[in-house]
Amino acid sequence: MADVLRLSGIRKSYGDLHALDVIDLTIPDNAYVSLLGPSGSGKTTLLRVIAGFEDPDQGSVALGGRPIDNVQAHRRGIGFVFQNFALFPHLSVARNIAYGLENREVGALTDRAAIRRRVGEMIELVGLAGLEDRGVAQISGGQRQRVALARTLVTEPRLVLLDEPLGALDANLRARMRAELRSIRERLGVTFLHVTGSESEALAMGDIVLVLDRGRIAQSADADTIYNRPAAPSVARFLNCYNLFEGTLSGADFVGPAGRFPTAGSPRLTGGKTAYAVRYDRIQVRPISSALATDEVGVEGAFIASEYSGAAVNSFFALDSGQVVEVETHLSHRPPAAYAPQERYGLVWKRDLALLFA
Structure with a gap:
């Protein structure tokens, strides 16, 4: 062309x-x-x-x-x-x-x-x-x-x-x-x-x-x-659909204020500063007592609020680090869950669905 x-x-x-x-x-x-x-x-x-x-x-x-x-x-x-x-x-x-x-x-x-x-x-x-x-x-x-x-x-x-x-x-x-x-x-x-x-x-x-x-x-x-596959954390941020975590690499793990995330299996991208990204719709919300599978990563957060946008519900959870994590649930997949204010939940995603910028 x-x-x-x-x-x-x-x-x-x-x-x-x-x-x-x-x-x-x-x-x-x-x-x-x-x-x-x-x-x-x-x-x-x-x-x-x-x-x-x-x-x-x-x-x-x-x-x-x-x-x-x-x-x-x-x-x-x-x-x-x-x-x-x-x-x-x-x-x-x-x-x-x-x-x-x-x-x-x-x-x-x-x-x-x-x-x-x-x-x-x-x-x-x-x-x-x-x-x-x-x-x-x-x-x-x-x-x-x-x-x-x-x-x-x-x-x-x-x-x-x-x-x-x-x-x-x-x-x-x-x-x-x-x-x-x-x-x-x-x-x-x-x-x-x-x-x-x-x-x-x-x-x-x-x-x-x-x-x-x-x-x-x-x-x-x-x-x-x-x-x-956004090329850099700045691109992911512009898309307004990724949770971005700050931190550094320590061996095979990503370590930051939100916790330690194993990175084996996560796609690595070279662009911008080191960061870890998970798309809103890749995260599942579970009871904190739920065990993680070997290919999963998770953090705990307190439920803040949800926003209904017609085809989806976006729910917000505050981590102990102070960061707010957004979770998007498409209503065509399943009915929206009811979360209790300030109740703690597990936020879980597959390692291969997260992106590592390094």
Whole structure:
């Protein structure tokens, strides 16, 4: 698969803040790429450098094998969908979509019939038929999102950058727009680079998931690899589904404030500082009198509270070290257990389901 975008040695600082710290990255053509990271990790800065809104302090950007470092933003052939949509409030849906075709510097369309045809095709593609003459203040947030996407796609960019495009939508609409964005991208065969702070959104949408940590790419892989084999403790933390334990290795054991965990059989990963990770849904809650099997590891904790999220219940237990351990129980597996407040329970997992970073 050919690369549509290549970044080489990109650095960007604002005073003493290193927003981007040596970014080397290739993005394939015809792919949906999610860029995940917490606030302040450099996600939006990276998009702005790619789009040409910001100049890097160092490094180069190439699109389709052609350097574009000295090419102005509006001449790069890159589309940008802003989080706040950035629509023209005085124009109709159709006129918003047509604006880029009519006003671009190179190849502006003047043939009214051609403009109507292109805009009509895009309106059908994004599901806005019947709303062409509405003002953008007269349509819903999800429909405005589609207008912003259509306005970008109608100019046929090689790459589309989406800066948290679902952040302004309610939960139900976000879920629906995920599927629609993927479907639209697949029909057009263009690459989407979708920035988000939501781990579930990144994993659900990306053929490739990039995790950005303090201005560096911490991991680039498919969603299954990111979820099951995070490359570093920082990546596991961003995913918001792992209990992370601090400590050091002592022989074949991991030793920390939470206790001594035998590591034989636990996958070892090299990335970041030494840590031990267990996913929320890998832990069983048992009476403290229950014996451990030879392939199991366990700690004791006092029950604090549970949160119901529809498909699952997340329960929280305080260890003697003060750390809180989260346990996720999927309701499709078994009915939720009732735990007594402050009662002590055994928290048990299989050794081969834990990850050791060392």
